[in-house]
Amino acid sequence: MTGQLGPQDLPILAKAGYYLALRVGFAFPLEEINALPSAWVELYTAERLMLQDPVIRWVYTNTGTIRWSEICDDDPGDVMRKAREFGMRYGLCVAVSDPVDEGQRSFGSFARPDREFMDDEINLLSDFVARTHRAKAPPTNVTLAEIEALRMVKQGKRLKEIAYQLGVSEGAVKQRLKNAKLKLGAKTGAQAAALASQFGLI
Amino acid sequence: MTGQLGPQDLPILAKAGYYLALRVGFAFPLEEINALPSAWVELYTAERLMLQDPVIRWVYTNTGTIRWSEICDDDPGDVMRKAREFGMRYGLCVAVSDPVDEGQRSFGSFARPDREFMDDEINLLSDFVARTHRAKAPPTNVTLAEIEALRMVKQGKRLKEIAYQLGVSEGAVKQRLKNAKLKLGAKTGAQAAALASQFGLI
DNA sequence: AAATGGATTCGCCATAAAGGAGAGTGCACA
DNA sequence: TGTGCACTCTCCTTTATGGCGAATCCATTT
Numbered sequence: 001m002t003g004q005l006g007p008q009d010l011p012i013l014a015k016a017g018y019y020l021a022l023r024v025g026f027a028f029p030l031e032e033i034n035a036l037p038s039a040w041v042e043l044y045t046a047e048r049l050m051l052q053d054p055v056i057r058w059v060y061t062n063t064g065t066i067r068w069s070e071i072c073d074d075d076p077g078d079v080m081r082k083a084r085e086f087g088m089r090y091g092l093c094v095a096v097s098d099p100v101d102e103g104q105r106s107f108g109s110f111a112r113p114d115r116e117f118m119d120d121e122i123n124l125l126s127d128f129v130a131r132t133h134r135a136k137a138p139p140t141n142v143t144l145a146e147i148e149a150l151r152m153v154k155q156g157k158r159l160k161e162i163a164y165q166l167g168v169s170e171g172a173v174k175q176r177l178k179n180a181k182l183k184l185g186a187k188t189g190a191q192a193a194a195l196a197s198q199f200g201l202i
Numbered sequence: 203m204t205g206q207l208g209p210q211d212l213p214i215l216a217k218a219g220y221y222l223a224l225r226v227g228f229a230f231p232l233e234e235i236n237a238l239p240s241a242w243v244e245l246y247t248a249e250r251l252m253l254q255d256p257v258i259r260w261v262y263t264n265t266g267t268i269r270w271s272e273i274c275d276d277d278p279g280d281v282m283r284k285a286r287e288f289g290m291r292y293g294l295c296v297a298v299s300d301p302v303d304e305g306q307r308s309f310g311s312f313a314r315p316d317r318e319f320m321d322d323e324i325n326l327l328s329d330f331v332a333r334t335h336r337a338k339a340p341p342t343n344v345t346l347a348e349i350e351a352l353r354m355v356k357q358g359k360r361l362k363e364i365a366y367q368l369g370v371s372e373g374a375v376k377q378r379l380k381n382a383k384l385k386l387g388a389k390t391g392a393q394a395a396a397l398a399s400q401f402g403l404i
Numbered sequence: 405a406a407a408t409g410g411a412t413t414c415g416c417c418a419t420a421a422a423g424g425a426g427a428g429t430g431c432a433c434a
Numbered sequence: 435t436g437t438g439c440a441c442t443c444t445c446c447t448t449t450a451t452g453g454c455g456a457a458t459c460c461a462t463t464t
Binding site for chain 2: 025026027028029032034041044045046048050051056057060061102103154155156157158187189191194197198
C-alpha cells in the first residue's frame with residue numbers, strides 16, 4: 001500500500017475498530033471519532049475504564065507510535081484483556097502534537113483481531129493522524145468581532161437582533177459573518193457557527 | 203444563601219476558579235466549561251496532569267461530593283500542591299449521574315483560596331451540577347430523518363441540495379428541520395445544528 | 405375488516421432573513 | 435502617503451421560515 005490514507009481506509013486497516021481524539025487541549029478533545037465496537041463502548045463507559053487504560057496513559061504521556069504489545073505498563077483494570085474479548089487483539093497507538101503549537105495533541109488507537117500492524121501500516125496511520133491533526137487546526141485569524149457574531153448565530157439570534165445587541169448595523173454583521181465564513185471555509189452561517197463551536201472559538 | 207444557584211453565582215462561590223465537564227460518555231464530555239486560572243490551564247495542559255490528578259481520578263470513580271482535602275489518594279504528580287500555587291487551596295468535587303441513564307455523567311470541580319467549602323455551599327453546588335446535568339440531557343425523540351437533515355445543515359448544505367441528496371422534496375426537509383427545531387428548542391436552523399452537534403446527535 | 409390517531413410527506417403562498425457585489429468612509433500603521 | 439482592515443450602506447437575488455390543507459403510510463384498536 002502506498003500513498004496517503006483517507007478515512008475510508010481505516011475500517012479495512014483497523015478491522016476491529018478505531019478511535020480518534022483530535023486536538024486534545026486542557027483535558028478533552030475538540031472532536032472525537034469513535035468507531036469501536038458498540039458493546040465495548042458500553043462496557044468501557046459503564047466501568048469507566050479510561051483512567052486505567054494503558055493505551056490512554058501512553059498517548060497522554062508520549063508522542064509517536066507504539067504497538068499495544070509493546071506498551072510496558074501495569075494494567076490493573078485488565079483493560080487489554082477485556083479488549084481482546086471484543087476482537088481488539090492487536091493494536092496500535094498514535095500520538096501527535098504540533099511542533100508550533102504544543103498545546104493541542106491528537107491521539108489515535110487502532111485495533112485488529114488477526115495480526116500485528118506492520119511497519120508500513122504504522123507509517124501510514126501515523127501520517128494519517130498527523131495530517132488529520134493539522135487539518136483540524138483552528139484558524140487563528142478570526143477576529144473578536146467575527147467570533148462575537150458567530151456566537152450569537154449559534155445562539156439562534158437573527159442578524160437584526162445581533163446588530164442591535166452589538167450596536168452596529170445589520171450590514172456590518174453580514175460583513176463579519178461573511179469574513180468568518182471565508183476564514184472558516186464555510187458555505188453558510190450555520191456551518192460557520194458549527195465549525196467555530198467545534199474549534200472552541202465560541 | 204438559599205434557593206438555587208445560577209451560573210452567575212459560581213465566580214463568587216468558587217473564587218479561585220471552577221471547571222465543569224457535562225455529559226461525559228465514552229471518555230469525554232459533550233460540553234466543558236472552564237473557568238480556571240488561565241496560567242493553571244496552560245501548566246495543566248503542558249504537563250498533561252489530567253491522568254495524575256487525584257480530583258479527576260475521584261470524579262471518574264465516584265459519585266457524590268467530596269472536599270479536596272478529604273480525597274485519600276496518592277498524588278504522584280504533586281498536582282494538588284501545584285494547584286495551591288494558583289490560589290486553588292480549598293476545593294470541592296461533584297460527580298453526578300442520571301439514575302435513568304447511567305451512561306453519561308457530569309463533573310464539577312470548584313476552588314477557593316481562603317477556606318473550606320461549607321456544608322450548605324456543598325449542597326448548593328451539588329444541586330447546581332445535578333440540575334445542569336439534567337438540563338443538558340440530549341433529547342431522545344429526534345428521529346433519524348431529522349438528524350440526517352440537521353447533519354447536512356451543519357455541513358453547509360442548502361435545503362434544495364439536502365432534498366435532492368435525500369431524495370425527498372424541499373418541503374419535507376423543511377418539515378423535518380421544523381420538527382427538529384421544536385424538539386431541540388432552537389429558534390433557527392443554525393442553532394438547531396449547533397445543538398444537535400453539541401448533543402452528539404450528529 | 406374497518407376505523408382511529410400519529411407521524412410523515414408534499415405543495416402552495418407570503419413574508420422574513422440571509423447571501424452576494426460593489427463602493428465609499430474612517431483609521432492605524434508602515 | 436499608501437496599504438491594509440474594519441465598518442457602513444445600497445441594491446438585488448436567493449434562501450429560509452411559517453402557516454395551511456391535503457394525501458399517504460403505519461400501527462393499534464374496535
